[in-house]
Amino acid sequence: MSRIGQAPIAVPSGVDVTINGNTVTVKGKLGELTQELEGGITAKMEDNVIVVERPSEAKDHKAKHGLYRALINNMVVGVSEGFSHTLELIGVGYRASNQGQVLDLSLGYSHNFLFGIPSEVKVETTMEKGKAPTVTLTSHDKQLLGAITAKIRSLRKPEPYKGKGVKFKGEVIRRKAGKSAAK
Numbered sequence: 001m002s003r004i005g006q007a008p009i010a011v012p013s014g015v016d017v018t019i020n021g022n023t024v025t026v027k028g029k030l031g032e033l034t035q036e037l038e039g040g041i042t043a044k045m046e047d048n049v050i051v052v053e054r055p056s057e058a059k060d061h062k063a064k065h066g067l068y069r070a071l072i073n074n075m076v077v078g079v080s081e082g083f084s085h086t087l088e089l090i091g092v093g094y095r096a097s098n099q100g101q102v103l104d105l106s107l108g109y110s111h112n113f114l115f116g117i118p119s120e121v122k123v124e125t126t127m128e129k130g131k132a133p134t135v136t137l138t139s140h141d142k143q144l145l146g147a148i149t150a151k152i153r154s155l156r157k158p159e160p161y162k163g164k165g166v167k168f169k170g171e172v173i174r175r176k177a178g179k180s181a182a183k
Contacts, residue, residue, distance in 0.1 A: 005065030009050040009073050012080050017050060019043050024050075024072055028079025030140040031120065035071050039064040043072065050076075071143075078140040085149045089133045091156075091164035096125040096133045103135065107156040107166070115155075121148060134169065 011017055018025040022037040037043060040055040041064050050072060054065040077083075089096055095106040103115040103123055117123045121139040135152065139145040149168070158165035160176040167173060 005069040011048045026075040033075040074142045084138045086169035087135045
């Protein structure tokens with residue numbers, strides 16, 4: 001079993017943490033996030049350190065202990081530093097542009113995808129000659145950011161033969177050999 005739940009969370013300066021019953025609220029320069037703690041898990045604030053505790057050694061309590069510790073840590077890091085994901089569009093004619101919070105993706109289909117981005121997430125697109133178009137998403141909410149990037153990637157997942165599709169920057173696609181010509 002993981003012992004992540006037992007690690008204390010250091011709260012950097014400029015981050016305000018409020019624990020009210022089973023609700024943890026974290027405020028920082030980038031925004032505010034709230035998390036409900038369930039399953040008997042409790043959080044305590046002592047000397048700019050958050051400690052997450054579980055009521056027993058039951059398997060369910062151990063799992064939720066690590067889960068809520070990781071979620072609270074992501075909230076603290078998110079409101080102080082933020083998170084960023086970069087997607088690359090690999091393929092001939094694949095394009096990306098944005099008008100405010102609306103992302104316009106041309107992914108080789110007969111129509112473009114217009115994807116509305118929530119206000120908590122900042123979107124930026126770059127198209128340079130000779131390089132694949134990129135979409136950079138930045139937010140203080142790691143869960144929301146991951147859900148949005150996964151949805152955009154699901155519009156055209158990278159395929160293993162030519163490697164075309166939407167992929168994360170730095171992601172390695174396992175390539176397959178195509179058909180071999182018959183003699």
